[in-house]
Amino acid sequence: MSSTFESLRAVIDQLGSAEEVEIRTFDKRTVKVQILMPARRQVAVIGKLEVLLGHDVVSDAVGRVQSAKAKTAGGVMSMIVAAFKVATSEAAIDSLDEVFLEAFPDACAEVCGGKRPSDVFPLEEMVAAIIPFSIGPAQRLHAVAMRGTATS
Numbered sequence: 001m002s003s004t005f006e007s008l009r010a011v012i013d014q015l016g017s018a019e020e021v022e023i024r025t026f027d028k029r030t031v032k033v034q035i036l037m038p039a040r041r042q043v044a045v046i047g048k049l050e051v052l053l054g055h056d057v058v059s060d061a062v063g064r065v066q067s068a069k070a071k072t073a074g075g076v077m078s079m080i081v082a083a084f085k086v087a088t089s090e091a092a093i094d095s096l097d098e099v100f101l102e103a104f105p106d107a108c109a110e111v112c113g114g115k116r117p118s119d120v121f122p123l124e125e126m127v128a129a130i131i132p133f134s135i136g137p138a139q140r141l142h143a144v145a146m147r148g149t150a151t152s
Contacts, residue, residue: 021132023107023125031111033104033129045103045133052095057085083123093118100126103133 020032037045052058061083086092100117101108107129112120 031107033107048099055092057089
């Protein structure tokens with residue numbers, strides 16, 4: 001198993017179940033979001049994720065996080081800089097809202113009260129919900145592929 005996949009798996013393990021994640025609003029209300037969703041909604045969410053990842057500040061942030069050594073002071077600082085860059089881009093936050101609204105409509109209806117998700121959830125909570133969704137299908141396909149090669 002690659003070290004990148006192991007790192008991503010560790011993040012998911014820390015976040016909890018791959019089927020649902022509990023996140024908090026800025027005023028400390030909690031809501032569980034379902035990571036598993038119908039294929040048609042997954043496709044719509046993936047399309048919105050592509051738009052989000054197309055923003056320069058987001059692709060730069062992802063690159064910083066991927067290259068950072070999280071347990072070093074420089075790695076932590078790199079991740080903080082990445083988060084601030086995303087947080088200061090109104091277009092990136094709007095795209096993140098669109099991803100979140102598409103992926104988790106029930107959670108938005110429950111706690112947003114007509115507001116945008118980014119007006120209710122901290123950035124890190126939104127990302128914590130989206131990461132397992134983004135990685136889950138790849139994990140499942142990887143597991144199926146590994147079973148197939150073990151029996152071949």
